Amino acid sequence: MAEQSLFAGPALRRLRKREGLTQGTMATRLGISPSYLNLLERNRRPVSARVMVRLVEVFAFDPRSLREDDSIGGVDGLMRRLADERFSDLGIDREEVDELLSAAPHAAAALARLYDRAPGVQAQADDPLVASRREIERWRNHFADLDSDAERLADEMRLSRGDIGTALTERLRERHQLSVRILPRDVLPDARRRLDLHARQIQLSEMLGPESRVFQLALQLARLETRAQIDAVAKGASFEDETARRFFSRHLEAYVAAALIMPYGRFLRACDATGYDLPVLQRRFGVSFEQLAHRLTTLQRVGQRGLPFFMVRIDRAGQISKRFAGASGAAFMEGEHSCPLWIATKSFERPADLLCQTVRLQPGGSGGTGASHWFTLARIVAANGMQDAARFSVVLGLDAALASDLAQARGHSLREEEADWIGPGCRNCFVPDCHQRSFPPRGRALSFDPLQHGATPFQFARSGEPG
Incomplete structure (x- = not known):
């Protein structure tokens, strides 16, 4: 069973109510304690293989029903929809959304469906990039x-620090009869990598940095x-557009490719x-910093989880070109532009430094998801690892x-009242008085006050105030 299907609280609760059973009675029929069933229903414990077998045997339970919430992306998916400015005055937080999904998952799915079919939202959903990101x-x-497959392959190649590129090169030569060749920019002006099957070569641009050369070899091997x-995995996705797939x-x-270079357990x-x-x-x-940032958003193996980072990539104009929330629940990244007060923008002034900033979003200012409080780090990177490429803030x-x-974080205040x-x-954004x-x-x-010109360019009603 896929890892994301191991937590089945809402499905178990619906099954118990359908059968008209108390937690004690259902627990007895499953051969577990009522307190353990209570934890399962509240998603505090994953469903074990033994309990799943009993569910199938005793209740003819269909394991595919555990994927019902997947269609809306679970708590994070619903939070993303409720981050819309139309709900900004409601102050809905994750706990409320979690309760809604647990108590009334079909109502939550109906809400998500209505939102997704709204004219403006539907137009965005048809964008293949947005569909892929969803x-x-x-x-x-x-x-x-995929992580497990990559880890086994990395172990087979005995990848270790210092010889990753050599191991990848040897694997490509021995298994696939492909050699690696570095070409001058004037020979490979518009590409980072090219596979020349006639010459049996993987050709890399000389403008790639060392980390990007290794990544391109790992990508080819993948x-x-x-x-x-x-x-x-791709065929299991419900895309209407082949471009999205x-x-x-x-x-x-x-x-x-990243999992080959940074195998899960070792990393x-x-x-x-x-x-x-x-x-x-x-x-x-x-x-590279960008490769590392990507990998840090993926560490969610059951029983071996890392910290839940999010990652965004932003250009000089504040436009967001990449965003991965992972398990962080960071719904505030949904806009197309970032805040100029964030280090995402400030980092362009100090391109050689790794900058840190503790930030908070005012209730309502985060799109109606309640106050949030984050420690963030930013660094400037070259696009695609090319030495003469455009620069982005990751x-x-x-x-x-x-x-x-x-x-x-050492030496930085993490106190919410001291955050920016x-x-x-x-x-x-609904943060008032922003210069x-x-x-x-x-x-x-x-x-508009005819008697006074405010210190900020726009004055507007706060949440709950009349317009």
Whole structure:
């Protein structure tokens, strides 16, 4: 059974109510204690294989029903929808959403369906990039089977620090009769990598940095040796557009490549041993900051979980080109633009530094999901690992309540009252009195005082105030 199907609280509760049983009676029929069933129903414990067998035998339970919440992305998927500015005055938090999914999952699915079919939302959903991202979100960017396959392959190649590139090169030569050749920029001007089957060569641009050369070899190996597994995951997605499926498959290929270079068990042990010290991890595994950031959003193996990071990539104009929430529950990244008060923007002023900032989003300012409080880190990276490419800011974030043991958090205040206010882009931000605001927020009436010119460019009604 897939890992994301191991928690079955709402499905068990619906089954018990359908059968008209108390928790004590149902627990007896399953051969477990009522307190354990209570934990299962509240998603505090995963369903074991033995309990699943009993459910099938005693109640003719269909395990496929455990995937009902997947269609809306579970708590995170519903939180994303409720982050819309139209719900900004309601102050809905994760606990309420979790209760709704547990008590009335069909009502939650109906709410999600109504939202998804709204004209503006439907137009966005038809975007293949958005559709691919939604599928990644549904999996919380953790693909257990692909991770296990990559880890076995890495062990088989005995990948270790210092010889990863050599191991990949030898594997490609011995198993696939492919040699590696570095070509000058004028010979390979518009590509990072090219597979020349006639010459049996993997040709790499000389403009790629060392970490990107290794990643491109891992990507090629992933395509050659895990193609069937990747296709199986991609075919399971309900895409209406083939372009969306190709975007999703490309993400899975990169996922496997990263898992080859940073095998799950070895990488998580290094994270724990170093306090997630980002520069140390970069050197130990020979990866770029962006590659490392991607990998940190994927550590969700059952029984072996890492910290729940989110990651975004932002350009100089504040436009978000990548976002992976993972298991963080960070719904405030849904806007198309970031806040100019965040280090995502400030990092362009200090491109050589790893910047840290503790931030908070005001209730309503985070799109109606309640107050949130994060420790964030940002660094400038070159696009695609090319030395002469465009620059982006890559930001990693973690719930500040979990950040106290991070190496980079030492010396930084994690206190919420000392955190900097930020918003999800001006159009979706309801933080009052912001001197950096460029546009008024959607859905709020503006106020004009003929006797006074305010210190900020736009004055608007707060949540609950008349317009």
